[in-house]
Amino acid sequence: MKYTEFKKIIDSFGSEIYREVFQENQENIRIKKEKTAVKNFEKIFDAVFQITYEKGFQAMTMRDLSRCTNMSLGSLYTYFASKEELLAIIHRQGASMIRNVFEKFHNPDDPPLEQLRSVIKVHLFLSEASRPWFYFTFMEAKNLNAEHRNTVLSMEESTENRLVAILEQGERQGIFRRLNHQLTASIIKAMQQDWYLKRWKYKKRKISVDDYAGYVLGFTESFCLNEKQL
């Protein structure tokens, strides 16, 4: 699969995620019309991502956000109860979206090598399509309270465990070498993470996400595959 193909599927979901934001938080917000809420949540989130990328969530003031969205302070506060809650909403909704996409693209009946390739690619492609969410989740996780932070950490763990399961399955089938699969999974995650943490670097060098995915796969396979497979 190439990125453009993946992107088409993702784009077909449309503003799904902002509708979800509206519905999940309906009790806490004072806006009643879905259409207005969805439109403005999208505007607010985009502004948060943009400002936060420059200076971080703590340093972003509500006045910054007001300026960037062209909404007044009073208006903003009808969409969420506090700045802290806004942070929690973004995290919660991002996590939910990411989980859903992974679920949708995972096929546990494929042969291990194919699963490995697919999982690595989907993660990279999704982090490309939703880079602001990934970047935000990583950089601002420490601003969350203990409960929400744990949700983030357990997501990190579960995507890693998915990789471990695939590597173990492949080892049992004699396709992958016998290695410390947990450590291999960590390293694969580190490579995936670099894509969205250092996007500016890869962009400057004109490396596409397809190039990068190919390289990560080459790296991983040369290490994991049994010699007879090469």
Add this chain to the structure above:
Amino acid sequence: MKYTEFKKIIDSFGSEIYREVFQENQENIRIKKEKTAVKNFEKIFDAVFQITYEKGFQAMTMRDLSRCTNMSLGSLYTYFASKEELLAIIHRQGASMIRNVFEKFHNPDDPPLEQLRSVIKVHLFLSEASRPWFYFTFMEAKNLNAEHRNTVLSMEESTENRLVAILEQGERQGIFRRLNHQLTASIIKAMQQDWYLKRWKYKKRKISVDDYAGYVLGFTESFCLNEKQL
């Protein structure tokens, strides 16, 4: 080389870095006695790293810092002119220290494979010995002004270029495969970075820095080495 061996050398430098902080900023600070200054800078920096690890530099208040160092607000401000300057001092001094250590351990006359191993290890070992500095530099770089931020980025680039040079040298000697060395270097950096960004994870799993270094080397060598070398 093992980590304990490296650590012994590093420890022998003692409070060198805090003496440097004092000397480089002597004009801007109101403290005159080196011994007092060095002692308190160490206390201040440690507190900053500790608080910042929990909630980030922006969220750290001067009152937090006062509490954590057992120094009064007034006292703190005799060591630096503003909170922003404190940030800049930490960054500048950290960068200088890191550069010095890399210089000291790099030997461009060794054979490429040995250089590669040594550069990867030294980076990992140093990030282990000075984890707070590395973590801080990465996470708080965006709070710097444009000029200081560029310094950080150019450091990132120069350590990467050092790797590229080694890989090219090895390719010319027929030891390494012909690959996109820049991308390989990026990926090696990503693996190194994961060590200090996710320290909690590796600690929980009882992976030592020597274990991790060995794994990164294995991963890298299986990808880069020409087959006849394996």
Add this chain to the structure above:
DNA sequence: GTCTATACACAGATAGAC
């Protein structure tokens, strides 16, 4: 549903006694 004006708390920074 959105706006302006404002309350209130708390942050960074300094003055001046010891």
Add this chain to the structure above:
DNA sequence: GTCTATCTGTGTATAGAC
């Protein structure tokens, strides 16, 4: 060289008109 007390600006959040 360190402290306490205090100034001043700015940030979050709300009240109430439109």
